[in-house]
Amino acid sequence: MTIPPPPSQPPTAGMTPDTDPVVAEWWRKSGPRIPQPSQPLPNTTVYTPVPIGTGPAAEAASVAAAAEAFWAPVGKILAEQATTIASQVGDQIGQLLTETEAQRAARQQVEYETLLAAQRARMDSALGKVGETAQEKARRHRVEDILTPTGPSHRDNLVGFADLLAERITETPQDRAARLEAARELDRQRARTREDAARAAAGETPAQRDLRHRQQRLAEQREAKQRARRERRRAARAKVGSSDRxxxxxxxxxxxxxxxxxxxxxxxxxxxxxxxxxxxxxxxxxxxxxxxxxxxxxxxxxxxxxxxxxxxxxxxxxxxxxxxxxxxxxxxxxxxxxxxx
Structure with a gap:
């Protein structure tokens, strides 16, 4: 079988080329497209197709519906809690007007101690199930007694905040000095407890801990004596008049x-x-x-x-x-x- 030679020219030779790139290359695209004119024809109106249910009016309606759907649960919750909030505020105002400061402090202290006791009981029960010994529990209780505040916070509610303001306004300089000293002592004990825990985790022995505590106690006693001497000198200078200069x-x-x-x-x-x-x-x-x-x-x-x-x-x-x-x-x-x- 004889194979004919290839043609010397392509089959499209002599045909007029199509200069429109959109129509000429439609086979490269998803299909043939009709080019749109750059400007609308005179005396004609161009309509842009819009899906049904959309547009400015529909968008405004949908936003309003979404906002209403979002705030509906919030309004329901506020309506349900309004009575509770009003009753709590009324109770606090009543306590502020009827209770004395001593009665209020005693009540808050009892509530605070009851809460701490319940928390400690739950913690003891949970740790006892995993094998905590009596010595470990006693040591943990000692650390908790140091790290836990001795009383309820004054800023728990409106009544406590009012009591705090009354204490700060009426306290004398001696009371303020005693309060600051008690706060410094409590901070010192907490810092020492945290340091003991960190050093124990690092491998410090009980003998080393006792020696370090003794050195710290002697240093604190020396600092206390120095502070006392400075206070005596400051008090003596306050009594001296300008004629003694x-x-x-x-x-x-x-x-x-x-x-x-x-x-x-x-x-x-x-x-x-x-x-x-x-x-x-x-x-x-x-x-x-x-x-x-x-x-x-x-x-x-x-x-x-x-x-x-x-x-x-x-x-x-x-x-x-x-x-x-x-x-x-x-x-x-x-x-x-x-x-x-």
Whole structure:
């Protein structure tokens, strides 16, 4: 069988090409499409087809229906709870007007303790089922007693908020100081309990924990003594009038002069005098920093030191300060004219 040779030209040779890309390539698309004119024909109206049940009126109606359907349950709930809310507010106002503060505090404390007891009973029952021992339960109770507030919150309701405002307005400075100290002590106990739990999880032994507690207790006692001394000094300063400032300044000058004489007699003034006033200022600044540190960071004034022993210690410790001031002010040569030397 002989195969004829291929034609020299395609079958479409000589045909007029179609220049419309939409019609010419309809087989590449989903089907033939009729091109739309760019502008409407004159004296004609173009209608855009709209599905039935849609349009501006239908959209407004659907939005209103959706909003009504959304807020209908909310309105029903508010209508059902309005009576309960009104009764609760009325009860709180009645308690505020009829109960005394002591009666209200006692009632809230009893309710709070009852709630805590019920919660602890449920927790004991749940942990007892998983094998908690009596020692573990006692330890957990001790931690819960420290971490749990001792009383109900004042901001639970309107009555508690009114009581809180009344307490803050009528409390004295002593009451406020006692309240803040109790809050600091409670925060300290809670922080220590959390630290104990973290260190126990890290492997701390009971002996190490007892040693650390003893060190913390001694440090707290020392801080308490320092605070008490500062409070006594602050109270004593409050009683001093403005006329005592001259006496305090005179006492400061006398004690500083005695320290400067001691620095000259020991040769400290003669040693730093060739360096000039800048060396004197440097020595005075260094001695003043040490002096402030020893006087509780300046909380104890020089004129407030009493007693022969503390005065001798103060004079000896302030020798560098006084010597530096003498050299910086240029009065070091005057010590040679004193009858003591």
């Amino acid at each position: 001259t006496r305090r300044f005179r006492r400061w000058c006398i004690l500083t002069g005695i320290s400067a004489v001691g620095g000259y007699s020991t040769g400290l003034v003669s040693l730093i005098a060739p360096g000039g006033p800048y060396v004197g200022l440097l020595l005075a600044a260094a001695g003043w920093a040490l002096d402030l540190h020893l006087r509780d960071r300046g909380r104890l004034r020089v004129s407030e030191v009493r007693g022969p022993g503390p005065l001798l210690i103060l004079i000896a410790l302030r020798v560098p300060v006084a010597s530096g001031i003498a050299v910086a002010s240029g009065i070091a040569p005057l010590f040679a004219a004193l009858p003591l030397f």
